[in-house]
Amino acid sequence: MVDHILRPALLRAAARNNADWCEAMCRAHGLRGEFRADAWTSADRSPPYYPDAVTLSEHADAAQVLARIDVRGPGATVKDSYARLDLEPHGFAPLFDAEWIARDPQPAGARPVWRRVRDETGLARWEQAWDGGAAGLFLAPLLEDPSVLVLAAPEFVAGAVLSLGAGVVGVSNLFCGEQEPDRVWRDCLIAASAYCPGLPVVGYEDGADLAAAERAGFTRLGPLRVWLAAG
Structure with missing residues (x-):
């Protein structure tokens, strides 16, 4: 059982680890993403099943994250690691919800x-x-x-x-x-x-x-x- 005191740090680590994995998958396809404090983002469409952005902070701003990905056509995806963003005004709909685990x-x-x-x-x-x-x-x-x-x-x-x-x-x-x-x-x-x-x-x-x-x-x-x- 994970100590409850460690859970916030492990959640941050899980989100960053997942962003690292998405970056590794992009690298394998000849793409490069960008890490900032609020999110990892890919300016080019990521490979199938992989998001174009993974938020790394509960304070990530929707408009700032979306400005760094390709939203000109359908298919863009954002992994909201803290389930805090409201992307419906930006033309997005929830695809699925899940739970981080450790x-x-x-x-x-x-x-x-x-x-x-x-x-x-x-x-x-x-x-x-x-x-x-x-x-x-x-x-x-x-x-x-x-x-x-x-x-x-x-x-x-x-x-x-x-x-x-x-x-x-x-x-x-x-x-x-x-x-x-x-x-x-x-x-x-x-x-x-x-x-x-x-x-x-x-x-x-x-x-x-x-x-x-x-x-x-x-x-x-x-x-x-x-x-x-x-x-």
Whole structure:
């Protein structure tokens, strides 16, 4: 259980870690974002499933954040890390709500079942296992990025991405296939403790995935909202 005194700091770290991961994904696609105190932003449209902005402060100003992303056409997205912004007057609508989560690091020791994906063939298999409709989203530069670990269970029946940054390890893109979610979270945390020892684990989830994360020992840190430009 995460100490309640540490939750505000972990929420800030989770938001920054997620922005770092979005920047890593953009770099893999030849794009570069910008970090400021209020938000990370990408002036060019980010890759599919990834936001054009991630707020890093509860005091972020909507107009200032939107001025740094491409809002000329539909499809722009903003991850409001503190669920504080009102973007409806700017032509956005809520896409989904979720909860930031964190878990204290578990002691290393157990041998991980999951292994790092090391080559492009494996990355393509991982991508198809994660989302059968995706192709060409996860690119080879991610395999050389020291802040990114793409992990897979044997035969790619489950997996996730671990991303380093802000003194924590972020879990994203976790998929279970036909595996039980509780088992997948257990194996993911064992991998995190082996590959990134001693670091708190953070991420965000909603619905049944949030419930599974809580059963794995995660604590809710606070809400977030993702906004989508209408049109």
